[in-house]
Amino acid sequence: MTISAPEATTTKLENTGQLGYKKHTDGGWGLVPIQTRSERFASTNVEDFPAVTGREAVWKLTPIDRVADLIDGQLDGGEYAIDATLVNDVDVSWVDRTDARIGTAGTPEERASANAWTQFDKALAITVSGEEPKTVRVRRSELGTSPRAAHVLLEAKPFSTGLVILANAGQARLTENVEIIVGEGANLTVVTVQQWDDDAAHLASHFTTVGRDARVKHVVVTLGGSVVRVNPSTHLNAQGGEVEALGLYFADAGQHLEQQVYVDHDAPHTRSRVTYKGALQGEGARTVWIGDVLIRQSATGTDSYEQNRNLVLTDGTRADSVPNLEIETGDIAGAGHASATGRFDDEQLFYLQARGITEEEARRLVVRGFLTEIVQQIGDAELQERLEIAIEEELNGTNLSTDGR
Amino acid sequence: MAVLEIRDLHVSVETDQGSKPILRGVDLTIRKGETHAIMGPNGSGKSTLAYTIAGHPKYTVNSGSITLDGQDVLAMTVDERARAGLFLAMQYPVEIPGVTVTNFLRTAKTAIDGEAPPIRHWIKDVKSSMKNLRMDSTFAERNVNEGFSGGEKKRHEILQLELLKPTFAVLDETDSGLDVDALKIVSEGVNRAKENTNLGVLLITHYTRILRYIKPDFVHVFVDGRIAEEGGPELADRLEDEGYDRFLVGEATA
Ligand SMILES: Nc1ncnc2c1ncn2[C@@H]1O[C@H](COP(=O)(O)OP(=O)(O)OP(=O)(O)O)[C@@H](O)[C@H]1O
Ligand SMILES: [Mg+2]
Numbered sequence: 001m002t003i004s005a006p007e008a009t010t011t012k013l014e015n016t017g018q019l020g021y022k023k024h025t026d027g028g029w030g031l032v033p034i035q036t037r038s039e040r041f042a043s044t045n046v047e048d049f050p051a052v053t054g055r056e057a058v059w060k061l062t063p064i065d066r067v068a069d070l071i072d073g074q075l076d077g078g079e080y081a082i083d084a085t086l087v088n089d090v091d092v093s094w095v096d097r098t099d100a101r102i103g104t105a106g107t108p109e110e111r112a113s114a115n116a117w118t119q120f121d122k123a124l125a126i127t128v129s130g131e132e133p134k135t136v137r138v139r140r141s142e143l144g145t146s147p148r149a150a151h152v153l154l155e156a157k158p159f160s161t162g163l164v165i166l167a168n169a170g171q172a173r174l175t176e177n178v179e180i181i182v183g184e185g186a187n188l189t190v191v192t193v194q195q196w197d198d199d200a201a202h203l204a205s206h207f208t209t210v211g212r213d214a215r216v217k218h219v220v221v222t223l224g225g226s227v228v229r230v231n232p233s234t235h236l237n238a239q240g241g242e243v244e245a246l247g248l249y250f251a252d253a254g255q256h257l258e259q260q261v262y263v264d265h266d267a268p269h270t271r272s273r274v275t276y277k278g279a280l281q282g283e284g285a286r287t288v289w290i291g292d293v294l295i296r297q298s299a300t301g302t303d304s305y306e307q308n309r310n311l312v313l314t315d316g317t318r319a320d321s322v323p324n325l326e327i328e329t330g331d332i333a334g335a336g337h338a339s340a341t342g343r344f345d346d347e348q349l350f351y352l353q354a355r356g357i358t359e360e361e362a363r364r365l366v367v368r369g370f371l372t373e374i375v376q377q378i379g380d381a382e383l384q385e386r387l388e389i390a391i392e393e394e395l396n397g398t399n400l401s402t403d404g405r
Numbered sequence: 406m407a408v409l410e411i412r413d414l415h416v417s418v419e420t421d422q423g424s425k426p427i428l429r430g431v432d433l434t435i436r437k438g439e440t441h442a443i444m445g446p447n448g449s450g451k452s453t454l455a456y457t458i459a460g461h462p463k464y465t466v467n468s469g470s471i472t473l474d475g476q477d478v479l480a481m482t483v484d485e486r487a488r489a490g491l492f493l494a495m496q497y498p499v500e501i502p503g504v505t506v507t508n509f510l511r512t513a514k515t516a517i518d519g520e521a522p523p524i525r526h527w528i529k530d531v532k533s534s535m536k537n538l539r540m541d542s543t544f545a546e547r548n549v550n551e552g553f554s555g556g557e558k559k560r561h562e563i564l565q566l567e568l569l570k571p572t573f574a575v576l577d578e579t580d581s582g583l584d585v586d587a588l589k590i591v592s593e594g595v596n597r598a599k600e601n602t603n604l605g606v607l608l609i610t611h612y613t614r615i616l617r618y619i620k621p622d623f624v625h626v627f628v629d630g631r632i633a634e635e636g637g638p639e640l641a642d643r644l645e646d647e648g649y650d651r652f653l654v655g656e657a658t659a
Pocket of ligand 1: 418419427446447448451452453463578611
């Protein structure tokens with residue numbers, strides 16, 4: 001049995017003066033998807049993929065002309081400068097393509113990802129062991145402007161606990177694959193933060209495989225960059241595995257920020273929660289969220305929920321939000337999805353203003369509150385504080401009281 | 406002596422079908438320290454009056470005036486009205502995700518006073534007001550109204566009333582959905598505010614039971630967008646016995 005509910009809400013708000021939220025909930029039962037997610041072609045060799053036309057499911061909402069060099073071009077696949085904190089029980093080192101772990105978490109499903117895979121020389125391997133909680137920060141800020149391929153291996157040994165922060169800043173034209181291997185009973189948090197320079201381009205595919213009774217929290221925070229697309233997919237292929245996928249993005253004028261989130265429930269009693277929240281402001285600010293959840297026949301007792309919410313702060317922006325749910329078993333604990341894109345809630349603003357708070361400050365409070373929900377769940381005070389400040393700076397770039405209303 | 410004056414107020418609401426008139430000539434004068442009860446059947450326009458005083462954008466004033474000590478309230482923005490000393494305890498307080506009660510209260514207090522409250526003093530005030538309203542201290546770290554029960558939302562409204570110290574408060578069905586204990590706690594809060602700051606109160610209610618705890622000086626019966634009858638506290642007792650039917654007869658035959 002294949003039941004699926006592919007539905008899309010594409011909200012384009014251009015001087016529409018539209019108020020309130022567009023709500024989207026289940027309802028499309030019985031619709032047949034064009035192609036089930038599990039049948040997507042995959043290969044590590046770029047030559048196996050035809051030239052990208054922009055009509056492919058994975059490319060149709062991406063400005064491919066702005067990342068053509070990453071899809072097709074020659075890439076530098078060597079080592080680059082990193083800045084990593086030294087932490088007990090965490091090893092950070094460069095490994096060869098022949099490392100046995102490479103390729104165990106996933107395989108590219110599109111050409112830019114395969115291009116990176118074909119051309120990388122060395123992989124950055126971060127290996128977490130030990131049961132004590134620890135935080136490791138790995139920062140990349142000197143990638144430069146020539147197109148580059150990268151491969152990151154992130155392994156949490158069985159029963160280990162750790163929080164890994166991948167912080168990205170500066171210039172970049174980067175296409176990369178990040179393999180995340182979460183061992184049995186491990187508890188791993190991965191946070192990738194994109195605060196690139198204004199003209200940077202970054203395409204990333206994250207492949208996570210989750211061991212038995214293991215738990216992974218995966219957080220994507222994207223604030224800076226011209227085109228940034230981070231596509232995290234999680235394979236829950238062992239019993240009791242759990243993923244919490246969180247995302248926060250704030251798109252300014254001209255920015256394209258995209259995430260295609262995929263959760264593959266492939267074992268009994270697996271659990272997933274996907275929550276992505278975005279804010280958009282300024283002419284041409286563009287965000288895309290595609291959330292695919294597949295619950296296979298093997299995944300009995302699965303519990304899954306995915307949601308995306310976008311807050312539109314000014315005219316001239318566009319947010320695409322596309323949740324897809326494919327269910328191949330009747331025996332699940334729960335599955336649902338929600339998507340909403342809207343402007344400020346007038347009732348919230350009224351309530352705050354009725355307490356003496358100016359309209360502009362009320363708007364700030366609402367946006368900050370909206371995004372804080374994600375920030376609060378990261379679990380690292382230093383990063384949380386830094387992100388709160390970064391969001392504040394984003395907000396200072398907008399005049400929230402004159403959004404054309 | 407501060408005074409809130411409403412004169413021949415006509416208000417309509419914007420609906421998909423166009424503009425719908427709701428208030429049809431309301432006259433009301435409230436002085437500081439006075440408590441006025443407005444009672445009326447569902448749909449008579451009580452909340453519309455409350456929202457219009459607070460400045461909700463959904464309502465359009467077609468004619469008439471609202472003044473606070475002679476100042477034109479209708480010319481003020483919502484936040485200016487609050488800073489001028491008006492407060493509305495809402496019938497249905499809204500949730501503000503990600504904004505904690507602590508942060509919200511401090512932000513509001515700072516906005517109303519024009520400066521941040523002295524921190525020690527403020528924390529003490531918040532704690533004791535919460536305690537008086539039997540609100541658990543964990544509420545401080547919760548998001549505004551998120552997951553609050555109906556009764557908790559109403560207490561949170563009165564908490565704001567006590568801390569922000571307005572000159573006039575409009576309480577829109579603060580009693581609805583409260584059990585007897587909660588009703589007493591909330592009423593005590595209002596009475597404390599009256600005592601401490603000589604608050605003027607416009608108490609909107611559908612039922613007479615809250616009037617056992619908050620004594621009105623005047624009672625106004627609100628029917629079909631205007632005040633149909635006025636009197637002292639004894640009018641509330643009559644309404645308790647007779648209901649609103651007497652006032653609705655004219656409508657039914659019209
Ligand atoms: N946004 C709106 N759209 C359409 N009609 C409205 C709107 N707001 C208010 N009304 C109508 O205006 C009238 C007065 O509503 P209001 O909420 O002021 O009544 P109320 O006296 O407070 O009633 P209740 O006792 O139920 O709270 C009602 O008929 C109501 O349906
Ligand atoms: Mg009402």
